[in-house]
Amino acid sequence: MTETQPVRRRRGRGARERILRAATELFTAQGINATGMDQLSTVAEVSKRTLYTHFPSKDELVGAYLQSLVDALLPVLPSTDRPAPSPREQLLAVFDWKPPETTAPFRGCPFLNVSVEVPDPGHSAHQLAAAYKKEFARRLTDIARQAEAADPETLGEQLALLFDGAAARGTALNSSHTGAYARSIAESLVDAALPEAGPSSPR
Template sequence: MDELHSARRRRGARERILKAATELFTAQGINATGMEQLSTAAAVSKRTLYTHFSSKDDLVVAYLSTLRGGLLPALPGSDQPSRSPREQLLAVFDWKPPQSVAPVRGCPFLNVSVEVPDPGRPAHQLAAAHKREFARRLSEIARQAGIAAPEILGEQLALLYDGAAARGTVLNSRHTGACARSIAESLIDAALAGADTTSER
């Protein structure tokens, strides 16, 4: 019983640390957030913090890992199967930053890649892997739609998404996603029209 209680307490401490990291990294960035501040916000000692995460780099990687699934496009059939591939592609641009007086922070993976610029660091590598997977999933959805060059459209839409996220951060604007969505519609419809023309030949 004591072991079970101890395991729950350790798990609870880890969850509090990750919650505090998510809130602080989102609000003020990684480099501006110190381990002392994190331990205070999570209500744990620094010793406990370092027991769960041996370095700040480890904590940043864990923080990004908790976000990955929710920020990747759903593959065909895995989420709301009634949606057409076109609707699934456009849904990527429907994400809106939470309504808050805090500055818009955009994409956490882009933010980490800027704050941790060394491509050899695990956090930067994880951010890059996420961005590659993001484009790959868009390409797979485009392939399901019958688009002739799905990898090209996937990369175009991924670049458009990242550009909207970065511009929203710079301008502190929550409206760049809507503009990007209208551009995405034009790209997708042009690619679908091209696919229809090819199939008619």
């Protein structure tokens, strides 16, 4: 939308959700630094006043955007409330993540992107990204421990590093296919680390 086109404004409830949806769309497509608050208010169909009422600064909006992604992207730990696949399949499932359907270039992991766009380790957005990456590896380690891996901490870190490498390479190549290659490597790592390893072994 160009600056000369009329901007529609929507009244009523749901403005915060529209702003977050717009932020997710724009940050995913073009990055945080390239996205301005004017563009966000236009895409969200809210006034600048409404935007700043919900998010007094861009930093706060970035933080809310990252928090909204955490549950969807972290490895899922087993729960008594629902049946879970084997620990082996839980470890490999992180490599089956599919990015949202979009015509924009593939941008890999949003938390890696934020840590690059906001390089200051003391910035709240960078700290959120770092905390997410630590939790990602910790959850993999917990699953590896449940799977009785010989060295769950090492396996968790190896799989986290493999995931990040695939995401970064996919971003450079504008391709989501790197995840499939990473999964095949992960299978070898997991099977070597678990007792009675082997693709045909019961899990």
